[in-house]
Amino acid sequence: MILSSISRRQPALHRLAHSHTITSLHTHGPASPASPTNSDAASVEWKLRSKAGRNFIDRMRCTAVGGHGGDGCVSFFRDVFVPRGPPNGGDGGHGGSVWLEVDENETSLGCVKQQLRAQAGSNGRGKNMHGAAASDLVVRVPRGTLVREIAPEPVEPQEAQAEEAAGRRKGAHNAYLDELARRVRSAEHVRREDKSSLFVHYPRWEERNDVSGIRLPPEYSAHLRMLREGTLLTGDLTSHGQRLLVAAGGMGGPGNPHFNLPGDRQPHYALRGLAGVTRQVELELKTIADVGLVGMPNAGKSSFLRAVSNAHPRVAPYPFTTLNPYIGSVDYADARQVTVADIPGLIPGAHRNVGLGHAFLRHVERSRMLVFIVDVARPAPWADLLALQHELALYCPGLAARPCLVLANKADAGDRARENFGRWQRCISPATPLIPVSAKYRKNILKATHAIRQMLDSLQPRA
Ligand SMILES: Nc1nc2c(ncn2[C@@H]2O[C@H](COP(=O)(O)OP(=O)(O)OP(=O)(O)O)[C@@H](O)[C@H]2O)c(=O)[nH]1
Ligand SMILES: [Mg+2]
Structure with missing residues (x-):
C-alpha cells in the first residue's frame, strides 16, 4: 500500500x-x-x-549508580576544663552524580562503559570536619544520543518456572533470580528507610537514644522521597556541551550539631548518608x-x-x-x-x-x-x-x-x-x-x- x-x-x-x-x-x-x-x-x-x-x-544498555553519601559524625568538643562541650560532628560528603555530556568529537557510544559508578562521599569527622564530596562522573557521548530508562519488569516466580518448564522462554529462571535479587535490594532499601536505621549512634547509645520523635531535616526527607518515587528518565542530547543527570549522588548525612535543640544540648546521634540513585538506561545514537x-x-x-x-x-x-x-x-x-x-x-x-x-x-x-x-x-x-x-x-x-x-x-x-x-x-x-x-x-x-x-x-x- x-x-x-x-x-x-x-x-x-x-x-x-x-x-x-x-x-x-x-x-x-x-x-x-x-x-x-x-x-x-x-x-x-x-x-x-x-x-x-x-x-x-550506536545502541547499548548501561547501569548508572550515583555515589553513596558519607555518614554524619557524632562527636563533642572536649578540653581539660570542658568535660561536656557542644556537639561538633561534621556532615558526611555528598556522593558523586553520573552525568552524560555531549561532545561533538565523539562519534560512537563505544567509549561508554556498561557500569557507570560514581564515587561515594567521605564520612564526616570530629572537630566539625565535613566529609569531602565525591566528584561527579561525567561521561562523554556523541551528539544525537537518546536516553531512555528501562523500567524493571516484574516477573512472577511461579510464572517464570512454569514458562521454563514448558521451554517457552529461555533464561526465564535467570530473570526470576534477577527479580529476586531486585526484591532483596529494595527490601534492604525499605529497611534503611525505616527511621531508626537512618541514624548513626554514639558508641553504646543505641538503646538510650530515642529517635522516633526526631524530625528529619527537610532536605534529607526530600532526598528520601526522591529515591522512593523517582520517575522514568528520558532525554535527547542534541547540542555540544548539553548535560543530562542520569543518577544523582546520595546526600551526605548531617552531623550531630544539626540536632542541638533546646530540649537536648547533647545529641548522641547523627544521620547516615543516603544511597545514590540507580538507573538502567538504554542509549541510542x-x-x-x-x-x-x-x-x-x-x-x-x-x-x-x-x-x-x-x-x-x-x-x-x-x-x-x-x-x-x-x-x-x-x-x-x-x-x-x-x-x-x-x-x-x-x-x-x-x-x-x-x-x-x-x-x-x-x-x-x-x-x-x-x-x-x-x-x-x-x-x-x-x-x-x-x-x-x-x-x-x-x-x-x-x-x-x-x-x-x-x-x-x-x-x-x-x-x-x-x-x-x-x-x-x-x-x-x-x-x-x-x-x-x-x-x-x-x-x-x-x-x-x-x-x-x-x-x-x-x-x-x-x-
Ligand atoms: N565510473 C564511476 N564510478 C564511480 C562513481 N562514483 C563511485 N564510483 C565507484 O563505485 C564504487 C563504489 O563507490 P563507493 O563510494 O564506495 O560506494 P558506496 O555507495 O559508498 O558503497 P557502500 O559503502 O558499499 O555502500 C567505487 O569503485 C567507486 O570508484 C562515478 O561517478 N563514476
Ligand atoms: Mg560507502
Missing part, C-alpha cells in the same frame, strides 16, 4: 519500473553484478555482525545531520561525500565498504555549513533489519532532507529508487515523505548511463529533482550542492 502511494506520486516511474522486473524489490528476481542477492546479504550480515567488521556502537545520503551498496555515496566535503570515508568497488555512518561538512562560499551523513548501503528488506538495515536507517531518521544516490548505469535505476523509497516508507512512514532529491551517479559510465538517464528524466515526477553527477570524477557536483542548499533553505529551521 505504501509502495502504491509512492508510485501514485510518480506513476510514469512506476510503469517504467514494471516494464523491467523490479529486481531490487523482489530478491528472487535477476540481479545485476553490483546488486546484492540473498546469499550476498547473508555474507554481508556475517561481515557486519563480526566484531572485526563493526566496532562502532541517532546521528543528526542536515542531509542523509541513501542508496544501494556500491552506488557511490561515499564517493559523493568525499567530493563535496572534507570527510574521507573509504571507497572501494564492492558492497558494504562503509560499515559506520560518516558525517562530512559542506562549506559554502557564504560560510554556511551543511552536514551530510553517509550511511552504509541499504538492501531489500532493510526495514526488517536485513543487512542490519535498522542500524543504518536510524542514522538518517533525523536528517532534514534525503539525497538518494542511484547508480544510473545499472539496468533499471528507477526500480532502485522505488525500492529505496519502499524500504524507508516501511521503516518509518514519515521518512519517505521527507524532502528529497535524486542524484543519478556514475553518469560518466558510458552509453547505458546516458540512455537510462534520458528515459528516467522523461518519466520522473517534476517534483523530484533528478541531477546527473559523477562523484568519482567530480562532475556536476556544484549543481548538486546548489540544489541541496536551495532545498534546505526552503525548509523550516530545525526546532
